[in-house]
Amino acid sequence: MDRAQQLSEFLKTRRARLLPEDLGAGSFGGRRQVPGLRREELALLAGVSVDYYTRLEQGRARNVSPDILDAVAGALRLDADERTHLHNLAKPPSARKRPARPQNVGPEMSQALQALTTVPAYIIGRRLDILAWNDLARTLIADFSALPVAERNMARLVFLDDATRDLYPDWETKARDTVSNLRLDAGRHPADPRLATLVGELSLGSADFRRLWADHNVRGKTRGRKRFNHPQLGELALDYVAMRAPDDPDMTMMIYSAPPGSEAVTTLQLLAGLTTPPVPETANAPAESAL
Known part of the structure; x- marks a missing residue:
């Protein structure tokens, strides 16, 4: 770019x-x-x-x-x-430097992620690639383990996947935040050819992406509340917080939790009951190393 x-x-x-x-x-x-x-x-x-x-x-x-x-x-x-x-x-x-070597989730981050057994959580990297996830995130958002490695990307899911669009009642807000995050990444890594390819694919495949990309808004991942419309459990609102990896500023763990006393507490418990074992050979594989 x-x-x-x-x-x-x-x-x-x-x-x-x-x-x-x-x-x-x-x-x-x-x-x-x-x-x-x-x-x-x-x-x-x-x-x-x-x-x-x-x-x-x-x-x-x-x-x-x-x-x-x-x-x-x-x-x-x-x-x-x-x-x-x-x-x-x-x-x-x-x-300016080209992006660092491919991102891999270290054992400490992976261990922390899998220890979160009662809340959905996933690790996101450059270009909004989904690098790792726990079972509740896979059940709530998408079965990442069943996706081709190249499609484990939040921007691709938001703009090119109908099921993901249906998952977010406030899809426009989710889409705007996604593009704003991607813009911030483009500023940090303007020489990243994979990022340029991703933007090109999204521009060709989604008029909504083209519209929002032209706004040039930027926004980092921090904290907030997100509403979901799960196909089996219905709507639930979860608070989220973004925790940056200490040794990689381009790697963030996203953790969703239910506000105390809310109906979402019970819904998360029901969500846990819907989890199924991931596909062994692809689950939680580093998204970048396989490309």
Whole structure:
């Protein structure tokens, strides 16, 4: 994926969402033919010249200092994830590295995952690949062990699998979060050919993905609540938390639990009764090493 183009489109979309009145910029007058701030208005707020900001937004600026990026981020009112994404996109090619060696779930992470016997949990890696899972996650979300290794990917499931679409009553929110996570990964690893291939496949296969990818929103995996519509047990709402691996910032364990006193507590117990043994030769195989 072209870094300069990603940077240009990200800055344009962030600028387009801002209104002068929201920034207390009452002096910015005149008729507007496009939404958001003009380049000269954004440059003024960031304390840089219009020419310099124009070159930055066009992806033509070289060796942009962190201070200038922070000033632009502040003017654009970027949150922490967006600010990190901006810095990643603006790095010169010489400072960028290809993705590290294939991800494998270590014994400690695997042991911790399998010790979670009463809640669904899975480990997700670069490109939103599903690297490992426990039985409850397999029963709740998808039978990962039955999928070809190349299809064990959350973005592929969300946008290309009808059963997964039906699983999420708030599918639009799930889809938006998925794309926002993938965008953040693209900023960290712009030279990843498998990521570029994945984005291409999703763009060809899903109009919804194309629409959301064009928004250039970024958001990391943190915590929240997700609703599921299980085909056998019906709807349940679970809280989730993302726990990053200590030795790999691109590997995260997602853990879902039922709020105390909720009906979901009983539903999770029923879900445990639906679990069946995984397919021995593929269950919990490292998703990347087999490709």
